[in-house]
Amino acid sequence: MEEKEYLNAQEKVQGEEAGEETETKKRSFLRELLSFAEIFIIAFLLAQLMTRFVLINAEVPSESMENMIEPGDRLFGFRLAYAFDDPERFDVVIFHYPVDETQNYIKRVIGLPGEKVEIRQGKIYIDDADTPLTEPYLPEQWVDDNDGYVFEVPQGCYLMLGDNRNISLDARFWAGKALEAGLADNMEDARQYAYVEEDQILGRAIVKYFPHFKSLLSY
Numbered sequence: 001m002e003e004k005e006y007l008n009a010q011e012k013v014q015g016e017e018a019g020e021e022t023e024t025k026k027r028s029f030l031r032e033l034l035s036f037a038e039i040f041i042i043a044f045l046l047a048q049l050m051t052r053f054v055l056i057n058a059e060v061p062s063e064s065m066e067n068m069i070e071p072g073d074r075l076f077g078f079r080l081a082y083a084f085d086d087p088e089r090f091d092v093v094i095f096h097y098p099v100d101e102t103q104n105y106i107k108r109v110i111g112l113p114g115e116k117v118e119i120r121q122g123k124i125y126i127d128d129a130d131t132p133l134t135e136p137y138l139p140e141q142w143v144d145d146n147d148g149y150v151f152e153v154p155q156g157c158y159l160m161l162g163d164n165r166n167i168s169l170d171a172r173f174w175a176g177k178a179l180e181a182g183l184a185d186n187m188e189d190a191r192q193y194a195y196v197e198e199d200q201i202l203g204r205a206i207v208k209y210f211p212h213f214k215s216l217l218s219y
Contacts, residue, residue, distance in 0.1 A: 055079065056094050056203050058104065064162035064169065065106060067139040068092070068219065074210035075106075081204035087112075087158055092205040092216050095160070098193045099177045106205055107170055108137075111151055111159025119149035119172075122165075137163050137219040145172055157195035171195065 056077035060069050069075065069092075077094040087093060087109050097103040110124060110133075111117035118125045122142035123132035142165040149172055153159050162168025169177075175190040184190035208214040 056104075058094055058106065058205075060106060062169075063167055064164050065092070065108075066164045068137060068163055068216065069106065069205075069208060072211070073208050075205055075208040075216065077106075077203040078206045079203040081206070082198075082201060086198075087201060087204070090219065093158075093160070094202045094205055095196050096200040096202065097174075098196055098200065099174055099181060099183065101200065104202065105160070107160035107162050107168070109158050110161045110171075111153040113153055113155045113157060115153045115159075117149075117151040117153060117159050120147055122146035139164055140166065142166060151194060154192075154195060156198050158198070158201070159194070160196050 056079060058075055058077060060073045060075065061071060063071055089109055089112060091109045092106065093109055094104055094106050097105045111126070116127050118128070120132075124135070125132050144166045146165065151159050151171065159171050161170045161172070171194045175184075175187060175192075175194045178184050178190040178193035179187060183193060205216045207216055
Protein backbone atom coordinates (compact mmCIF):
# COMPACT_ATOMS: atom_id res chain seq x y z
CA MET A 1 0.00 0.00 0.00
CA GLU A 2 2.75 2.40 1.00
CA GLU A 3 4.68 1.49 -2.13
CA LYS A 4 1.64 2.20 -4.29
CA GLU A 5 1.11 5.56 -2.64
CA TYR A 6 4.79 6.35 -3.13
CA LEU A 7 4.59 5.52 -6.82
CA ASN A 8 1.42 7.60 -7.25
CA ALA A 9 3.08 10.51 -5.50
CA GLN A 10 6.16 10.17 -7.68
CA GLU A 11 4.05 10.07 -10.83
CA LYS A 12 2.23 13.17 -9.64
CA VAL A 13 5.50 14.98 -9.06
CA GLN A 14 6.80 13.91 -12.46
CA GLY A 15 3.56 15.04 -14.06
CA GLU A 16 3.80 18.42 -12.36
CA GLU A 17 7.43 18.77 -13.43
CA ALA A 18 6.51 17.88 -17.02
CA GLY A 19 3.70 20.43 -16.93
CA GLU A 20 6.01 23.09 -15.57
CA GLU A 21 8.57 22.27 -18.26
CA THR A 22 5.89 22.56 -20.97
CA GLU A 23 4.72 25.86 -19.51
CA THR A 24 8.30 27.11 -19.38
CA LYS A 25 8.80 26.21 -23.04
CA LYS A 26 5.57 28.03 -23.95
CA ARG A 27 6.66 31.14 -22.07
CA SER A 28 10.09 30.96 -23.69
CA PHE A 29 8.51 30.65 -27.15
CA LEU A 30 6.21 33.59 -26.48
CA ARG A 31 9.14 35.69 -25.28
CA GLU A 32 11.08 34.86 -28.45
CA LEU A 33 8.02 35.62 -30.57
CA LEU A 34 7.50 38.97 -28.86
CA SER A 35 11.20 39.77 -29.17
CA PHE A 36 11.09 39.00 -32.91
CA ALA A 37 7.95 41.13 -33.30
CA GLU A 38 9.63 44.04 -31.51
CA ILE A 39 12.70 43.79 -33.75
CA PHE A 40 10.50 43.62 -36.85
CA ILE A 41 8.42 46.64 -35.78
CA ILE A 42 11.51 48.69 -34.91
CA ALA A 43 13.19 47.77 -38.20
CA PHE A 44 10.00 48.64 -40.12
CA LEU A 45 9.68 52.01 -38.40
CA LEU A 46 13.35 52.80 -38.97
CA ALA A 47 13.00 51.90 -42.65
CA GLN A 48 9.95 54.16 -42.94
CA LEU A 49 11.80 57.02 -41.26
CA MET A 50 14.85 56.50 -43.46
CA THR A 51 12.87 56.50 -46.71
CA ARG A 52 10.68 59.41 -45.62
CA PHE A 53 13.34 61.73 -44.23
CA VAL A 54 16.79 60.48 -45.29
CA LEU A 55 16.83 58.26 -48.38
CA ILE A 56 14.94 58.08 -51.67
CA ASN A 57 14.58 54.61 -53.16
CA ALA A 58 14.11 55.01 -56.91
CA GLU A 59 13.91 52.84 -60.01
CA VAL A 60 14.89 54.36 -63.36
CA PRO A 61 12.53 53.33 -66.20
CA SER A 62 14.13 55.10 -69.17
CA GLU A 63 17.42 55.49 -71.05
CA SER A 64 17.69 59.24 -70.51
CA MET A 65 20.66 58.99 -68.11
CA GLU A 66 22.72 56.38 -69.96
CA ASN A 67 25.50 55.41 -69.56
CA MET A 68 25.71 56.36 -65.91
CA ILE A 69 22.26 54.92 -65.13
CA GLU A 70 20.63 52.20 -67.20
CA PRO A 71 16.90 51.34 -67.52
CA GLY A 72 15.82 49.17 -64.59
CA ASP A 73 18.62 50.34 -62.31
CA ARG A 74 17.68 50.95 -58.69
CA LEU A 75 19.37 53.67 -56.69
CA PHE A 76 19.34 55.65 -53.49
CA GLY A 77 19.09 59.41 -53.27
CA PHE A 78 20.05 61.43 -50.21
CA ARG A 79 17.26 63.76 -49.10
CA LEU A 80 19.51 65.83 -46.83
CA ALA A 81 22.15 66.55 -49.50
CA TYR A 82 20.90 70.11 -49.92
CA ALA A 83 19.82 70.82 -46.37
CA PHE A 84 22.82 73.13 -45.92
CA ASP A 85 24.29 73.40 -49.43
CA ASP A 86 22.84 74.31 -52.81
CA PRO A 87 22.89 71.94 -55.80
CA GLU A 88 26.02 72.27 -57.91
CA ARG A 89 26.47 72.00 -61.63
CA PHE A 90 26.73 68.36 -62.79
CA ASP A 91 25.01 66.94 -59.67
CA VAL A 92 22.60 64.13 -60.55
CA VAL A 93 19.38 64.89 -58.71
CA ILE A 94 15.92 63.44 -58.14
CA PHE A 95 13.04 65.91 -58.36
CA HIS A 96 9.34 66.39 -58.99
CA TYR A 97 8.67 66.77 -62.71
CA PRO A 98 7.51 70.42 -63.06
CA VAL A 99 4.72 69.55 -65.51
CA ASP A 100 3.33 66.76 -63.30
CA GLU A 101 4.61 66.70 -59.73
CA THR A 102 3.19 63.23 -59.12
CA GLN A 103 6.13 61.96 -61.20
CA ASN A 104 9.75 61.94 -60.07
CA TYR A 105 12.54 62.50 -62.58
CA ILE A 106 16.29 62.08 -62.39
CA LYS A 107 18.52 64.40 -64.44
CA ARG A 108 21.77 66.32 -64.23
CA VAL A 109 22.02 69.94 -63.05
CA ILE A 110 23.30 72.05 -65.94
CA GLY A 111 22.09 75.60 -65.30
CA LEU A 112 22.25 77.38 -61.94
CA PRO A 113 20.01 80.20 -60.65
CA GLY A 114 20.45 83.44 -62.57
CA GLU A 115 22.51 81.93 -65.40
CA LYS A 116 22.01 82.15 -69.12
CA VAL A 117 22.32 78.72 -70.72
CA GLU A 118 22.65 78.45 -74.48
CA ILE A 119 22.69 75.26 -76.55
CA ARG A 120 24.52 75.61 -79.86
CA GLN A 121 25.32 72.68 -82.15
CA GLY A 122 25.45 70.14 -79.35
CA LYS A 123 27.47 72.33 -77.00
CA ILE A 124 26.40 74.20 -73.86
CA TYR A 125 27.56 77.75 -73.14
CA ILE A 126 27.06 79.48 -69.80
CA ASP A 127 26.63 83.28 -69.62
CA ASP A 128 27.93 83.87 -73.17
CA ALA A 129 31.22 82.13 -72.46
CA ASP A 130 33.52 81.47 -75.42
CA THR A 131 34.28 77.94 -74.22
CA PRO A 132 31.50 75.34 -73.87
CA LEU A 133 31.03 73.07 -70.89
CA THR A 134 33.10 69.91 -70.87
CA GLU A 135 30.73 66.97 -70.60
CA PRO A 136 32.61 63.66 -70.49
CA TYR A 137 29.53 61.75 -69.31
CA LEU A 138 27.63 62.03 -72.62
CA PRO A 139 27.29 58.50 -74.07
CA GLU A 140 27.33 59.53 -77.73
CA GLN A 141 27.44 62.50 -80.03
CA TRP A 142 24.54 64.85 -79.37
CA VAL A 143 22.77 65.32 -82.73
CA ASP A 144 19.02 65.65 -81.97
CA ASP A 145 17.49 68.91 -80.68
CA ASN A 146 21.00 70.22 -80.13
CA ASP A 147 20.78 73.82 -81.33
CA GLY A 148 18.88 77.07 -80.88
CA TYR A 149 17.92 76.83 -77.21
CA VAL A 150 18.44 79.75 -74.84
CA PHE A 151 17.40 79.54 -71.19
CA GLU A 152 17.39 82.35 -68.64
CA VAL A 153 17.31 80.39 -65.39
CA PRO A 154 15.19 82.22 -62.77
CA GLN A 155 16.45 82.73 -59.24
CA GLY A 156 15.64 79.76 -57.03
CA CYS A 157 15.47 77.43 -60.04
CA TYR A 158 17.72 74.99 -61.90
CA LEU A 159 18.02 73.75 -65.47
CA MET A 160 18.10 69.95 -65.82
CA LEU A 161 19.19 67.86 -68.80
CA GLY A 162 19.57 64.12 -69.25
CA ASP A 163 22.93 62.64 -70.20
CA ASN A 164 21.50 60.78 -73.20
CA ARG A 165 20.48 64.00 -74.96
CA ASN A 166 19.27 62.33 -78.15
CA ILE A 167 16.31 60.75 -76.34
CA SER A 168 16.01 62.53 -72.98
CA LEU A 169 12.75 64.29 -72.16
CA ASP A 170 14.23 67.23 -70.28
CA ALA A 171 14.11 71.03 -69.97
CA ARG A 172 14.20 71.46 -73.75
CA PHE A 173 10.68 70.02 -74.03
CA TRP A 174 8.90 70.73 -70.76
CA ALA A 175 7.43 74.09 -71.81
CA GLY A 176 5.80 72.39 -74.79
CA LYS A 177 4.50 69.60 -72.56
CA ALA A 178 3.04 72.18 -70.16
CA LEU A 179 1.29 73.90 -73.06
CA GLU A 180 -0.13 70.57 -74.25
CA ALA A 181 -1.36 69.82 -70.72
CA GLY A 182 -3.20 73.15 -70.54
CA LEU A 183 -1.02 74.51 -67.75
CA ALA A 184 -0.36 77.71 -69.70
CA ASP A 185 -2.13 79.72 -72.39
CA ASN A 186 0.94 80.46 -74.47
CA MET A 187 4.56 79.41 -74.85
CA GLU A 188 5.84 82.48 -73.02
CA ASP A 189 3.88 81.53 -69.89
CA ALA A 190 4.79 77.88 -70.33
CA ARG A 191 8.51 78.59 -70.16
CA GLN A 192 8.42 78.59 -66.37
CA TYR A 193 7.89 74.81 -66.51
CA ALA A 194 11.31 74.36 -68.14
CA TYR A 195 12.92 74.91 -64.75
CA VAL A 196 12.97 72.95 -61.53
CA GLU A 197 12.30 75.02 -58.44
CA GLU A 198 14.47 74.48 -55.39
CA ASP A 199 11.63 73.03 -53.34
CA GLN A 200 10.87 70.50 -56.11
CA ILE A 201 14.27 68.86 -55.64
CA LEU A 202 13.97 65.74 -53.49
CA GLY A 203 17.67 64.96 -53.12
CA ARG A 204 20.91 63.98 -54.78
CA ALA A 205 21.40 60.56 -56.36
CA ILE A 206 24.30 58.99 -54.47
CA VAL A 207 24.58 55.29 -55.27
CA LYS A 208 23.21 52.67 -57.62
CA TYR A 209 22.68 49.35 -55.80
CA PHE A 210 20.97 47.13 -58.41
CA PRO A 211 21.87 45.25 -60.54
CA HIS A 212 25.34 46.21 -59.35
CA PHE A 213 26.87 48.76 -57.01
CA LYS A 214 28.12 52.06 -58.41
CA SER A 215 28.72 55.47 -56.88
CA LEU A 216 26.85 58.34 -58.57
CA LEU A 217 28.81 61.11 -56.87
CA SER A 218 31.24 61.51 -59.75
CA TYR A 219 31.09 61.17 -63.51
